[in-house]
Amino acid sequence: MNVKLGIIGFGGMGKWHEQNATRVKGVEIVAVCEIDDTKRQEAIDLGYPAYKDVEDLLANPEVNTVLITVPNHLHKEMVIKAANAGKHIIDEKPAALNTAEYDEMVKAVENNNVTMMVHQNRRWDRDFRIAKKVYEEHMIGDIFTIESKLHTANGRIHEWHLYKKYGGGMLYDWGVHLIDQACQMMKGAKVLSVFADLKSIINYEVDDYFKILLKFDNGITYHIELGTYVLNYQPRWLVAGNRGTLKINTFACDGEIWRTSELLDKLPAQIAETVAGPTRQFAPQPAGALYSEELPTVETDWTDFYQNFVNVVNGKEEQLVKHEEVRRVLAIMEAAWKSSETNQAILFEK
Incomplete structure (x- = not known):
């Protein structure tokens, strides 16, 4: 089945999802709910039916999944309402304000036999994936x-x-x-x-x-x-x-891996005079002892989150x-x- 999204909350993240979720085949946006009149009008201008009351969106039979992007203190309320309405759920992070709230939400999801995934999209950040690759591959x-x-x-x-x-x-x-x-x-x-x-x-x-x-x-x-x-x-x-x-400097993944060309116990052990005084341990390295190499490459895309969600609700994958x-x-x-x-x-x- 296609994931037919109703976005609850059309602020910054709601608009971000509107632009990115539909990059995945099988995802379409069919409605928006927003209490702010100006933001609701923005959704209407984009061609979406837009509701002020969440109950009206949940009553829309075309919506089979809700995407919750409201302020954090409302996540529990919206998830439980959506689950009780039989809708699948994508919940923005943080999923809840605490573990007790989250336990209530999971219980509602399980009782209504719907899928809920939390949008931890930064698992797909390239800088993180590079660091993770370096760790996992030693x-x-x-x-x-x-x-x-x-x-x-x-x-x-x-x-x-x-x-x-x-x-x-x-x-x-x-x-x-x-x-x-x-x-x-x-x-x-x-x-x-x-x-x-x-x-x-x-x-x-x-x-x-x-x-x-x-x-x-x-x-x-x-x-x-x-x-x-x-x-x-x-x-x-x-x-x-x-x-x-x-070392990775920024999200742009500028950085390098630094290595030593000699084992440390083979480096000269003499005392060096430095601005910090005489020292062996923190003396400057001999020329050529340290060198850098490029970061490994990784392929990653935030839309993999939505693709996994589509596959989960269609019984093809476990949720990530x-x-x-x-x-x-x-x-x-x-x-x-x-x-x-x-x-x-x-x-x-x-």
Whole structure:
């Protein structure tokens, strides 16, 4: 069957989905629901039937799937209504405000025998896929640390994202993606502990900076940092192993893999005089000892999410974004909030 979408919420992400979902064969948009008169008129101008009341959209028999892009605090309500109406569901991230809400949503989905997938589209980001390939294929040996950082100088958060009651803040906005990427890269490994520091730097009610340290039972410490007011950006990825170091600077995937041409124990051991004083360990490397190579190539596309959803509702594939994965990310977020409040590392999975 074709996926006939009714988009609930026609703001920034609703419009993004309107432009991208139909790139996949078997997906069409048949209706929109939006409470804002101006945005609803924009949908009408694009040729879609547009409703102000979600009940009217859910009553439309042509809609067999809803795509929920409303503010975060409304996700649970909309998912349960859609499930009770017998509609399949694509739910924007974060799926819910917490694990308890998500459990209610999954129960409603299962009771009504409909499919729900959460739009964790950044599993298909090319920079992430390159880092994941390097990790999985041991391209830089045994990895001991991973840094996933996202910095901007834009500072201010906008619209409903400014308010706690609507599920605002950057942990809900981007943290859910960055934690999901960590769990996908470390698939099969347990998170032993979560330590986090969340701050409000220039947005007073919600977090606009966070640092999260995930300690996995495979020995890897995974650092996640996001700052909306960092004025000189650090690399998007820094991954260090015992046979090389991966650096990816931006989403544009500019970067390289660094290697050493000689084993470290064969490098000269003499003391060098530097601006930091006499040192062996941090002396400049001999000429030619370090060299770089190009990043590996990967093929990836965000529309793979929609293709998987089409195949799932037609019984051809398992869904790639599974309920237990979504719930685990929400649980890690809950541990991060608790850690930041208590200034303690939170033991997670035994």
